[in-house]
Amino acid sequence: MKTHFENHIRNKKRRKAYEFFDDAFVDEGGRGQSLSVLFLLLHAGDAVGPFSSLIFGHREEIDELCDEWVPESLIPPITEEMPYEPPTLESAAGPHAIINGKYVVNFASANYLGLIGHEKLLESNTSALEKYGVGSCGPRGFYGTIDVHLDCEARIAKFLGTSDSILYSYGLSTMFSTIPCFCKKGDIIVVDEGVHWGIQNGLYLSRSTIVYFKHNDMESLRNTLEKIVVGNKRAKELRRYIIVEAVYQNSGQIAPLNEIIRLKEKYIFRVLLDESNSFGALGRSGRGLTAYHGVPKVDIVTAAMGHALAIEGGFCTGSSRVIDHQRLSSSGYVFSASLPPYLACAAITAIDVLEDNPTLITKLKENISVLWKG
Amino acid sequence: MIKIPYFSALSTYFSFGLLFVFGHVRDFFRNIFDFFHSSNLQGYAPICSGQEDFYVRRYYHRIQDCFGRPISSAPDVWFDIVHRYSNDNNKTMKRTSKVTRCLNLGSYNYLGFAAADEYCTPRVIETLNRFSPSTCSPRVDGGTTTLHKELEESVANFVGKPAAIVFGMGYATNAATLPVLIGKGGLIVSDSLNHSSIINGARGSGATIRVFQHNTPSHLEEVLRQHIAEGQPRTHRPWKKIVVLVEGIYSMEGELCKLPEIVAVCKKYKAYVYLDEAHSIGAVGQTGKGVCELLGVDTADVDVMMGTFTKSFGSCGGYIAGSKELIQYLQYTSPAHLYATSISPPAAQQIISSIRVILGEDGSGRGAEKLARIRENSNFFRSELQKMGFEVIGDYDSPVISIMLYNPAKIPAFSRECLKQNVAVVMSAFPAVPLLLSRARICISACHTKEDLLKALEVISQVGDLIGIKYSLAGSNKQHQEQGAKKLE
Numbered sequence: 001m002k003t004h005f006e007n008h009i010r011n012k013k014r015r016k017a018y019e020f021f022d023d024a025f026v027d028e029g030g031r032g033q034s035l036s037v038l039f040l041l042l043h044a045g046d047a048v049g050p051f052s053s054l055i056f057g058h059r060e061e062i063d064e065l066c067d068e069w070v071p072e073s074l075i076p077p078i079t080e081e082m083p084y085e086p087p088t089l090e091s092a093a094g095p096h097a098i099i100n101g102k103y104v105v106n107f108a109s110a111n112y113l114g115l116i117g118h119e120k121l122l123e124s125n126t127s128a129l130e131k132y133g134v135g136s137c138g139p140r141g142f143y144g145t146i147d148v149h150l151d152c153e154a155r156i157a158k159f160l161g162t163s164d165s166i167l168y169s170y171g172l173s174t175m176f177s178t179i180p181c182f183c184k185k186g187d188i189i190v191v192d193e194g195v196h197w198g199i200q201n202g203l204y205l206s207r208s209t210i211v212y213f214k215h216n217d218m219e220s221l222r223n224t225l226e227k228i229v230v231g232n233k234r235a236k237e238l239r240r241y242i243i244v245e246a247v248y249q250n251s252g253q254i255a256p257l258n259e260i261i262r263l264k265e266k267y268i269f270r271v272l273l274d275e276s277n278s279f280g281a282l283g284r285s286g287r288g289l290t291a292y293h294g295v296p297k298v299d300i301v302t303a304a305m306g307h308a309l310a311i312e313g314g315f316c317t318g319s320s321r322v323i324d325h326q327r328l329s330s331s332g333y334v335f336s337a338s339l340p341p342y343l344a345c346a347a348i349t350a351i352d353v354l355e356d357n358p359t360l361i362t363k364l365k366e367n368i369s370v371l372w373k374g
Numbered sequence: 375m376i377k378i379p380y381f382s383a384l385s386t387y388f389s390f391g392l393l394f395v396f397g398h399v400r401d402f403f404r405n406i407f408d409f410f411h412s413s414n415l416q417g418y419a420p421i422c423s424g425q426e427d428f429y430v431r432r433y434y435h436r437i438q439d440c441f442g443r444p445i446s447s448a449p450d451v452w453f454d455i456v457h458r459y460s461n462d463n464n465k466t467m468k469r470t471s472k473v474t475r476c477l478n479l480g481s482y483n484y485l486g487f488a489a490a491d492e493y494c495t496p497r498v499i500e501t502l503n504r505f506s507p508s509t510c511s512p513r514v515d516g517g518t519t520t521l522h523k524e525l526e527e528s529v530a531n532f533v534g535k536p537a538a539i540v541f542g543m544g545y546a547t548n549a550a551t552l553p554v555l556i557g558k559g560g561l562i563v564s565d566s567l568n569h570s571s572i573i574n575g576a577r578g579s580g581a582t583i584r585v586f587q588h589n590t591p592s593h594l595e596e597v598l599r600q601h602i603a604e605g606q607p608r609t610h611r612p613w614k615k616i617v618v619l620v621e622g623i624y625s626m627e628g629e630l631c632k633l634p635e636i637v638a639v640c641k642k643y644k645a646y647v648y649l650d651e652a653h654s655i656g657a658v659g660q661t662g663k664g665v666c667e668l669l670g671v672d673t674a675d676v677d678v679m680m681g682t683f684t685k686s687f688g689s690c691g692g693y694i695a696g697s698k699e700l701i702q703y704l705q706y707t708s709p710a711h712l713y714a715t716s717i718s719p720p721a722a723q724q725i726i727s728s729i730r731v732i733l734g735e736d737g738s739g740r741g742a743e744k745l746a747r748i749r750e751n752s753n754f755f756r757s758e759l760q761k762m763g764f765e766v767i768g769d770y771d772s773p774v775i776s777i778m779l780y781n782p783a784k785i786p787a788f789s790r791e792c793l794k795q796n797v798a799v800v801m802s803a804f805p806a807v808p809l810l811l812s813r814a815r816i817c818i819s820a821c822h823t824k825e826d827l828l829k830a831l832e833v834i835s836q837v838g839d840l841i842g843i844k845y846s847l848a849g850s851n852k853q854h855q856e857q858g859a860k861k862l863e
Contacts, residue, residue, distance in 0.1 A: 066599060070612075071614070074555065075700055078702055082705075086513060086515065086517075089509070092719075109509060109510040116506040131490075132489075133450075133491070134724040135687070137449045137483045143453070144481070147445070169545075176549065198714075201578055201709070205577060304715070311507050311718075312508050312542060328430055331545075340721060342507070
């Protein structure tokens with residue numbers, strides 16, 4: 001009873017305070033108004049939803065409703081199909097691995113170039129571990145930027161012939177941070193319907209207008225773009241993006257990038273290309289799908305390094321405007337601890353190895369064609 | 375709740391107003407200048423329209439040198455900061471080869487595992503040679519090694535939950551787990567100062583999100599009551615479930631979560647508790663087991679325990695610990711488990727080894743010593759700062775200490791002056807914290823020696839006098855200090 005009364009008094013006081021502000025706004029104007037704005041600003045933190053406790057009825061009623069409410073369990077019941085024990089490796093996930101003491105050939109790892117267990121990588125890792133320790137113990141802004149990160153970013157940019165690049169500490173986070181960083185509410189994204197979870201999550205977080213086109217179907221893409229642009233004046237002022245994967249993680253299909261680039265230039269869209277499965281695997285020197293198709297530079301390219309480079313993390317590369325924008329607006333970059341320095345060192349070495357040994361790519365191609373022939 | 379002095383609030387608004395006006399004057403001239411240059415956009419809408427990056431161009435660039443300073447050594451207690459220079463008013467920073475050795479008060483190196491460690495590093499290198507740096511495969515395919523199993527067991531055991539699952543990145547742990555646990559028709563009640571990863575995870579889930587006042591169990595109760603009574607928006611159907619998201623230690627404030635009260639409220643209203651222990655696991659508690667141990671909360675009362683390995687363990691990645699069923703369900707559904715490369719084996723070994731050290735299983739008493747030291751160091755540093763008259767926020771026992779600065783101009787001043795005297799601190803400014811509440815943040819490590827701390831205190835005190843941030847000196851604390859001084863005499 002007492003608290004009820006107290007609440008009532010408090011509400012009355014609050015209401016009075018607000019009436020006071022209202023009066024100040026309405027009556028005095030001029031100086032009074034500016035003063036009260038200042039007053040409001042200074043007290044912005046104090047006001048605790050002045051009407052929140054007025055909205056809803058009696059205490060007992062709420063008590064009852066709260067008692068009655070029965071939540072679902074946190075997770076649905078575990079069905080038979082759910083428990084699944086993945087194979088447990090007792091060795092490195094190289095081309096040959098040991099599972100349950102049995103020697104097996106490994107077709108599960110995206111170790112396209114066979115860099116797992118590569119001597120040079122291990123060497124650079126070891127020296128980095130001794131010098132820098134394992135973790136970076138901080139986000140990039142707060143002393144988590146280690147010189148090897150900057151070297152690695154420069155190395156990737158040089159390898160791909162772009163002006164700058166940016167490192168992410170996890171492959172999966174690269175896409176779901178990059179997309180919301182560029183695509184905001186109101187922007188238009190045209191996206192292939194077969195993209196992987198990282199991109200789907202990024203699309204969801206961006207809150208942009210999302211239009212799907214049929215998986216790898218250029219006719220569908222052309223129709224979609226035309227529908228959006230033609231006769232729509234407003235669309236011309238919006239940021240427009242096409243998001244595709246170079247090699248689709250879910251289907252293994254290669255995107256017809258030259259056609260996409262042609263359409264993009266015709267309808268003036270920016271392209272965000274995820275090269276996770278093609279970087280290091282396609283193109284004569286492993287520079288990915290852009291090199292494979294010989295098309296000019298794509299606006300924004302992202303890739304996970306957990307595939308061909310056989311390390312972890314991801315990167316995004318493009319013009320310096322594109323990269324600098326991410327350094328302050330990309331949540332997976334700003335709010336996450338940076339890539340462990342030993343992995344950044346390994347990335348530099350892996351790219352060196354890739355550049356020095358073009359035979360790695362030809363060997364990969366041979367293996368692929370052997371398997372296709374059956 | 376931080377109370378900002380009236381004068382500081384006024385002067386801070388004035389400073390921001392000035393920056394705003396000057397920024398717009400500069401923008402005005404820039405626009406005129408740009409008008410005569412042909413645009414190179416060729417029909418594309420700009421990546422960032424003029425207003426969107428106003429803050430970056432006209433404010434952040436002025437103080438850019440205080441952030442993202444590169445280092446060229448391990449982020450240990452003393453580290454090498456690389457000098458940078460700028461030819462265009464701080465717009466771009468260029469690296470030089472010159473370095474300065476500085477005292478590190480910025481890294482999350484709570485237990486001192488950031489640099490090479492006598493116990494961990496040899497094991498990490500051994501693992502590297504055996505397992506390579508990566509598995510190139512998600513956990514469900516070919517990315518599970520014996521090491522990953524060992525790590526999950528060791529984490530579950532350490533945290534005090536029946537099972538655990540690990541991911542390769544702390545941020546992704548939150549961002550990928552929350553959408554699995556709750557979806558449309560669910561309600562997320564989140565602390566107002568939660569980390570961006572939690573916010574993104576909550577947004578990604580599609581559930582309705584409500585915020586309660588930072589660390590205020592009574593307001594949490596109010597929010598819960600109101601929303602249970604109202605039900606879902608528009609339809610007023612009852613909620614499917616309610617998850618309350620809190621952090622163990624709030625990284626920008628250094629405040630400990632009022633976990634016992636919050637758990638009690640959640641129990642009363644049948645809401646599930648999701649606790650993010652990114653900064654507290656390993657750093658607080660008698661045996662380093664986080665806020666639950668420190669505040670005497672039974673881990674069985676916390677439904678989902680999340681944490682990261684970046685801080686106390688000096689590695690990377692994150693974990694979720696909970697009931698066996700929860701972990702089984704996550705293994706079946708979590709995108710970070712199904713699609714993302716598994717955690718790097720050397721990093722996994724670092725975690726296993728450092729947990730062994732913390733638990734004393736390495737045969738030395740180093741773990742217990744580290745835990746005692748971090749507590750002692752943090753409390754010593756905090757009390758000394760308070761005695762000096764700084765406005766310090768956060769709780770005792772927490773290794774994160776924030777000193778309030780308020781005025782925007784004091785951010786670069788504090789940072790640069792400290793760096794001149796070889797002390798590196800982290801500045802947190804808008805948008806990481808509210809506009810008015812800029813602060814300097816200090817992270818204490820168990821490896822800081824008494825001399826290190828005394829040096830840091832001396833420097834900070836000098837700088838504090840110089841730029842006038844000893845706000846509480848004016849009040850009652852002055853008397854305290856005088857009394858202390860008398861005692862010393």
